Amino acid sequence: METLLEQLTFFEGMSGWIVWPSIIFLLFLFGFTGTPLWLWAIAGFAALTGLGAPTWLLAVYLVLALVFNIKPIRRSILSGPLMTLLEKLKILPVISETEQTAIDAGTVWVEGELFSGKPDLKKLSEEEYPELTEKERAFMDGPVEKLCSMVSDWDVFQRRDFDKETWDYFKKERFFGLVIPEKYGGHGFSANAHSLIVAKLASRCGPLATTVMVPNSLGPAELLMHYGTEEQKDHYLPRLAKGEEIPCFALTEPNAGSDAGAMQSRGEVFKGEDGKLYIKLNWEKRYITLAAISTVIGLAFKLYDPENLLGEGEELGITAALIPSDTEGVVLGKRHDPLGVPFYNCPIRGKDVVVPVSAIIGGKDGAGNGWRMLMESLAVGRGISLPAQSVGGAKVATRAIGAYAAIRQQFGLNIGKFEGIEEPMARIGGYTYLLGAARTYICGALDKGAKPAVVTAIAKYNFTELGREIVNDAMDIVGGSGISRGPRNIFAHSYMAMPIAVTVEGANILTRTLMIFGQGAIRSHPYALKEIEALMNKDVKKFDDNFWKHIGHAVQNMIRSMVLSVTRGRLASSPVGGPASKYYKKLAWASATFAFMADIALGSYGGALKMKEKLSGRYADILSWMLLAAATLRRFEIEGKKEEDRVYFEWAMDEAFSRIQTAFDEIFSEIKVPGLSWLFRGPVALWSRINRIGKKPSDKLGHKVAQAMQTRGEQRDRMTEDIYIPTSREEAMGKYEYALEWVEKSYPVYKKLYKATKAKKLKKTHVLKQLDSALEQDIITEEEAEMVRKTEEARYDTILVDEFTLEEYDKSAVDPKKDAGLKDPDKDTVLL
Numbered sequence: 001m002e003t004l005l006e007q008l009t010f011f012e013g014m015s016g017w018i019v020w021p022s023i024i025f026l027l028f029l030f031g032f033t034g035t036p037l038w039l040w041a042i043a044g045f046a047a048l049t050g051l052g053a054p055t056w057l058l059a060v061y062l063v064l065a066l067v068f069n070i071k072p073i074r075r076s077i078l079s080g081p082l083m084t085l086l087e088k089l090k091i092l093p094v095i096s097e098t099e100q101t102a103i104d105a106g107t108v109w110v111e112g113e114l115f116s117g118k119p120d121l122k123k124l125s126e127e128e129y130p131e132l133t134e135k136e137r138a139f140m141d142g143p144v145e146k147l148c149s150m151v152s153d154w155d156v157f158q159r160r161d162f163d164k165e166t167w168d169y170f171k172k173e174r175f176f177g178l179v180i181p182e183k184y185g186g187h188g189f190s191a192n193a194h195s196l197i198v199a200k201l202a203s204r205c206g207p208l209a210t211t212v213m214v215p216n217s218l219g220p221a222e223l224l225m226h227y228g229t230e231e232q233k234d235h236y237l238p239r240l241a242k243g244e245e246i247p248c249f250a251l252t253e254p255n256a257g258s259d260a261g262a263m264q265s266r267g268e269v270f271k272g273e274d275g276k277l278y279i280k281l282n283w284e285k286r287y288i289t290l291a292a293i294s295t296v297i298g299l300a301f302k303l304y305d306p307e308n309l310l311g312e313g314e315e316l317g318i319t320a321a322l323i324p325s326d327t328e329g330v331v332l333g334k335r336h337d338p339l340g341v342p343f344y345n346c347p348i349r350g351k352d353v354v355v356p357v358s359a360i361i362g363g364k365d366g367a368g369n370g371w372r373m374l375m376e377s378l379a380v381g382r383g384i385s386l387p388a389q390s391v392g393g394a395k396v397a398t399r400a401i402g403a404y405a406a407i408r409q410q411f412g413l414n415i416g417k418f419e420g421i422e423e424p425m426a427r428i429g430g431y432t433y434l435l436g437a438a439r440t441y442i443c444g445a446l447d448k449g450a451k452p453a454v455v456t457a458i459a460k461y462n463f464t465e466l467g468r469e470i471v472n473d474a475m476d477i478v479g480g481s482g483i484s485r486g487p488r489n490i491f492a493h494s495y496m497a498m499p500i501a502v503t504v505e506g507a508n509i510l511t512r513t514l515m516i517f518g519q520g521a522i523r524s525h526p527y528a529l530k531e532i533e534a535l536m537n538k539d540v541k542k543f544d545d546n547f548w549k550h551i552g553h554a555v556q557n558m559i560r561s562m563v564l565s566v567t568r569g570r571l572a573s574s575p576v577g578g579p580a581s582k583y584y585k586k587l588a589w590a591s592a593t594f595a596f597m598a599d600i601a602l603g604s605y606g607g608a609l610k611m612k613e614k615l616s617g618r619y620a621d622i623l624s625w626m627l628l629a630a631a632t633l634r635r636f637e638i639e640g641k642k643e644e645d646r647v648y649f650e651w652a653m654d655e656a657f658s659r660i661q662t663a664f665d666e667i668f669s670e671i672k673v674p675g676l677s678w679l680f681r682g683p684v685a686l687w688s689r690i691n692r693i694g695k696k697p698s699d700k701l702g703h704k705v706a707q708a709m710q711t712r713g714e715q716r717d718r719m720t721e722d723i724y725i726p727t728s729r730e731e732a733m734g735k736y737e738y739a740l741e742w743v744e745k746s747y748p749v750y751k752k753l754y755k756a757t758k759a760k761k762l763k764k765t766h767v768l769k770q771l772d773s774a775l776e777q778d779i780i781t782e783e784e785a786e787m788v789r790k791t792e793e794a795r796y797d798t799i800l801v802d803e804f805t806l807e808e809y810d811k812s813a814v815d816p817k818k819d820a821g822l823k824d825p826d827k828d829t830v831l832l
Contacts, residue, residue: 079544106379106451117557117595122575128444136193148204148724160342177241184237191446202392203723217381249298250285265301291346316368329353383456390467402709403736424473426702430651437635486802513613516620560592629656647704657694739794
């Protein structure tokens with residue numbers, strides 16, 4: 001009898017040339033489209049029949065097809081034993097209680113689409129892209145503009161505080177109640193408005209934005225609105241909205257930063273002599289913004305009930321409560337000094353502090369639910385405050401650097417014409433366009449009620465890191481003007497403050513390596529979390545349903561990745577035409593490859609993947625840049641595909657896919673797959689490098705971005721809208737705007753002088769020294785000469801840096817013997 005190999009290999013005539021290509025075509029078609037398992041089974045049977053397979057082989061195939069397609073049989077023969085094996089091998093990760101709470105917090109949004117490998121691009125292209133309401137716009141153009149005009153960033157740093165007039169204005173216009181509903185006396189603004197307000201304040205003064213954003217993000221108001229009792233809301237929210245109460249929230253401790261489970265702050269329930277229930281609290285917290293001036297403290301602590309007075313057991317877990325700052329045993333009065341940035345950031349302690357059980361946010365029902373409250377609130381907060389600050393700073397950099405590059409001259413040329421300057425300028429402009437897109441895109445989801453924890457972690461990490469790159473580039477371009485502090489310096493204080501943004505609300509290293517992909521892979525993957533839950537609950541039915549779908553999912557994404565890679569994404573559909581179409585197709589390609597490689601990592605490392613932080617960080621980079629790319633695509637389309645914006649758009653998209661390619665290269669170089677590592681190090685890595693999904697933006701494109709930044713007009717205003725732009729020539733930005741206007745108006749005159757110099761009619765010297773000769777030769781008119789004088793005067797005024805007499809400089813120094821600040825509340829000594 002012929003062997004199976006002989007039966008499947010040798011054909012007479014043309015039949016083999018028809019059957020095999022048909023089988024291969026169907027294989028890729030089924031995999032690419034996600035054909036269900038039963039149809040695969042039918043197609044396989046038909047293929048074997050067409051190839052002339054023997055009866056015994058067809059019988060074996062039918063048995064296997066029935067096992068895989070009839071669920072009760074599959075559960076008994078395959079899934080049940082497989083569950084037992086996975087449990088013994090500890091393949092899937094064990095999830096702690098705090099991790100489970102963090103994973104469960106919030107909702108899944110577009111990150112789920114990107115994780116699927118087959119994203120609904122039409123859905124991504126139609127996500128909400130919000131605009132301000134009339135009421136919100138009026139507040140932006142009125143009180144926010146007014147508040148910015150009242151504050152000098154330099155004065156705030158010198159005084160280390162705001163003046164009384166500013167504090168009164170905070171309260172009068174209810175800046176601490178931006179998100180509190182109107183029925184409680186707040187503004188009830190959207191996430192989009194909240195974000196834009198913080199961004200505009202940040203464009204004026206960092207501490208100004210910080211002081212407003214903290215009470216409106218993770219703090220008592222946010223927690224009360226979602227979890228407080230009606231009595232708590234009625235008491236606190238109106239007072240918080242009017243600024244009658246100044247809140248802070250105390251979470252971080254010396255031994256519990258990223259690891260909240262290590263929290264030592266403790267509360268113990270006891271019955272008082274009056275028969276009522278109380279909590280005795282002891283805590284030591286640090287890095288708490290506004291603590292020194294707070295009147296009410298939101299406190300996170302571990303709650304214990306040794307007598308089970310609440311009826312919920314002895315160890316209830318992390319709990320959040322509201323503690324009036326004047327409660328006996330509360331210790332305030334010290335300050336940290338976060339890189340010299342003068343916002344209130346302080347330690348706070350409590351010793352034997354007694355409060356009623358009703359102080360728990362949510363009352364008795366809130367006992368032990370504090371970690372869930374915090375994770376859900378952070379799932380929103382991370383997407384608003386710090387991203388908004390970064391966007392405000394980015395827009396300032398785009399506007400100021402664009403002006404400075406056109407104003408500042410070296411070697412007889414505006415420095416904006418040098419390629420060495422164009423390169424960082426392009427990064428500033430391109431990142432600003434991208435961050436502005438992502439800010440609005442994410443706020444649109446938040447305003448719909450989504451709480452996408454993975455997306456907001458992506459926002460926090462990438463906005464602050466790109467913000468740091470922007471500030472570094474700006475500092476390099478302005479050079480000495482950037483390192484000389486004073487009222488004229490636009491960037492020094494932002495440069496000083498960037499490490500703070502990178503550190504707070506979850507340190508960026510942890511956010512990238514653990515939260516975005518480590519938790520995101522479980523939270524956003526279509527099947528991983530369900531499989532883990534099934535294993536933990538020993539639920540064979542749920543495990544069976546999800547495990548085999550997961551296998552099919554991985555196979556589909558492998559095939560989609562191969563097909564889209566070979567065709568460079570051309571077989572993917574795009575929901576739009578025009579310049580954005582090719583990038584949508586690349587996004588589909590990136591998603592398929594990412595999803596497949598994510599499954600490779602999950603399968604290869606199992607529960608140990610959470611410890612592979614370098615690898616997780618690279619996966620996080622791909623997911624991050626896919627999201628940023630989706631947001632940028634949405635912006636370009638919804639803003640009408642403006643041709644003048646195309647250079648910003650294409651630079652941002654090219655950068656996004658270049659970053660994705662770099663991360664894939666690093667994954668292929670490092671991932672360890674049992675028995676197959678060589679495949680990813682060799683053929684896959686080589687193919688990826690030859691067939692790159694993206695490369696860095698071209699020099700030509702960067703040149704166009706840099707030139708656009710230096711050109712006054714509607715586009716420049718639109719790229720930097722909703723920041724504070726002072727018009728006074730006494731202000732640094734005002735000087736830049738004034739000088740740029742004169743540089744543009746007088747450009748034709750300078751061109752005449754340049755041509756005359758090239759023709760040797762004028763000596764090659766400073767332009768002001770050429771004017772008399774140019775007038776004598778009628779090269780320019782007196783009016784044109786005056787334009788040059790005004791331009792050079794404005795140019796010179798702009799590039800000057802601040803200088804101080806020794807007496808003036810010494811005024812800002814702290815004398816440790818006379819005025820060192822606040823007294824230690826525990827000791828009658830003065831603190832530095």
